Amino acid sequence: MNKIKVLVVDDSITIRNILTSILAQEAEIEVVGEAEDPFDAREKIKQLNPDVLTLDVEMPKMDGLTFLSNLMRLRPMPVVMLSTLTTKGADTTLTALELGAVDYITKPDAGALLAQQDDFKHTLVSKLKDAAGINLKSLKLSKSLSEKPDGQILPFSGIGRRNHLIAIGASTGGTEAIKSILMRLPSTSPAVVITQHIPVTFSARFASRLNACCQMAVQEARHGQKIHPGNVYIAPGDKHLKIEQKNGASFCLLEDSPEVNRHKPSVDVLFDSLQSVAGNIQAVLLTGMGQDGARGMLNLKQQGARTLIQNQASSLVWGMPGKAYALNAHTEQYPLTEMAAALLDFASLKRGQVKEVSNVIE
Incomplete structure (x- = not known):
């Protein structure tokens, strides 16, 4: 070798x-x-x-x-x-x-x-x-997608189900992959919660930079913060992010517990906190090194969540999504260029329509 x-x-x-x-x-x-x-x-x-x-x-x-x-x-x-x-x-x-x-x-x-x-x-x-x-073609794609051309915001007919939530996990290459998705989402999109492997001194700046270039309001998550549509909540770089359901609403919980899969924040921790509401969740694994999030994604799929992975050709590192693929933890996979549209299309469906689509996926 x-x-x-x-x-x-x-x-x-x-x-x-x-x-x-x-x-x-x-x-x-x-x-x-x-x-x-x-x-x-x-x-x-x-x-x-x-x-x-x-x-x-x-x-x-x-x-x-x-x-x-x-x-x-x-x-x-x-x-x-x-x-x-x-x-x-x-x-x-x-x-x-x-x-x-x-x-x-x-x-x-x-x-x-x-x-x-x-x-x-x-x-x-x-x-x-x-x-x-890495695939240099993926590197060039990631770079080009982070540049915002005119008319990039996708059309959206509106959220079809109350408290619908998009949960994203990523690591290596994830900052640009996340940016390329969020830049295409309109301000009327469902709430997005994100765990990106990133140091604590970087996470607030990452959120601030995204907020400046996206229509959705992007912020670093705060403990006890209520989740609203049109908002993006990013895990701080030194805390696990969990989502709690209370009185028909969703809230961010930050937890200073040990690392999981060598990471804090951990994608598995985020995904595992969503199991009780899995039927109203879209879970996404983007480019990243290691296996964090794959097992949590499998658990969510088994509980009825829609689970999406970034495909290998568009991933800088196909570690996390590749592990999910090996576990058959995904319901679908998409290139990065199609991920935002796939999320919005599903988010617009009513409950009855979701059941019909789920039957087709299975």
């Missing part, structure tokens, strides 16, 4: 040395070179033809975002950003994902990185392997 060729791009020689040392321990990865700035990186990409780049956001001579934008225009390739856990770092990283970066990893300072080397190595290696295996 050919090794994954990695080029490490960072202005700090200390960080470059640490990353190179960590990756040298991995049999399936070879660091083919290091670059201290974007101009150095540009030449080494030509010489070494790497499979994946690790790219620091803040560098001299040319900032990481400008370099990334040029790279994706001239020579698209998988890039994993190294970013800081700050508000500024969140905005920069989310912009990098919009520009075409596959994923990101939070970069502690050199001392902390050495102390947390095992955890950091596991995360870094997993992300680089997933990045190396």
